[in-house]
């Protein structure tokens with residue numbers, strides 16, 4: 397999705413308008429992907445009427461873009477009703493799913509809902525690799541069947557491909573599969589977030605330095621070098637009052653029990669949308685402190701770094717790896733160095 401222009405973003409930021417909201421419907425999942433960043437499947441879930449009430453709240457707060465995500469959202473019986481309700485309220489709806497539960501009947505209902513696009517996770521170019529990452533035999537075949545059905549129905553599909561250790565060699569096969577479905581471009585990412593601040597276990601799934609260079613080289617051979625990787629967020633803005641990060645600036649994340657986060661990578665609860673007024677949450681001192689921590693100036697090493705313009709410098713990655721904002725996301729440095737190595741020194 398293209399982000400708003402900086403001028404519009406600045407106006408929304410001043411008024412704390414949550415243009416772009418990610419709504420986690422559940423943390424339950426029928427897969428156990430190696431690199432999943434969700435800390436636990438255990439979370440209370442809002443019931444149907446409560447979700448509808450917060451959708452009305454978000455519509456009233458001028459939210460435009462709404463992403464339903466999980467866990468796996470189609471484990472909830474009411475997901476299609478909620479999507480329908482959201483599009484009726486006028487949201488531009490994106491649906492994120494592992495697609496394994498999308499049978500022909502659900503795809504037909506999705507078509508009727510007039511959603512913007514479906515983001516489908518594809519983690520390998522073969523059953524052997526994809527199923528090994530998801531931990532579920534048969535998940536690759538299920539995804540391929542569902543994407544074929546979505547495309548036959550004329551639904552826009554974005555292939556989201558997180559490349560974990562051992563899957564770099566599959567990138568071309570993933571690209572070919574996408575082309576077979578009439579999808580020109582795969583959103584590859586090699587950013588693996590920890591499950592909780594300081595969790596070191598994510599590191600075992602991150603690409604080695606050599607594989608990271610191959611990752612960027614493969615993107616460069618498939619697309620132009622500036623395309624093909626899903627950056628966490630908006631990149632360096634033209635106005636210094638803006639953040640390079642969309643957290644709290646363009647939007648928020650709401651978890652299954654109504655907790656409001658600046659971003660799913662920043663698990664610092666700001667309040668609860670069911671029990672607190674959204675405006676109070678967004679203008680709270682805690683929100684101000686987080687915004688301060690997201691500013692480039694809060695991390696002097698990044699602020700003076702020659703590579704900061706092209707760097708994906710995600711404060712959430714810094715928070716999750718180092719346990720605090722205002723620190724350098726060394727994993728982002730590693731990506732920048734790998735990118736530079738294959739782009740002739742250009743960050």
Ligand code: SF4
Pocket residue numbers: 697698699701702703704707708709724725726728729732
């Ligand atoms: S994350 Fe690393 S490469 Fe990026 S701006 Fe900061 S110091 Fe520079």
Ligand code: SF4
Pocket residue numbers: 628629630640641642643659660661662709710711712713
């Ligand atoms: S913390 Fe990272 S993932 Fe979250 S909005 Fe900022 S840049 Fe994006």
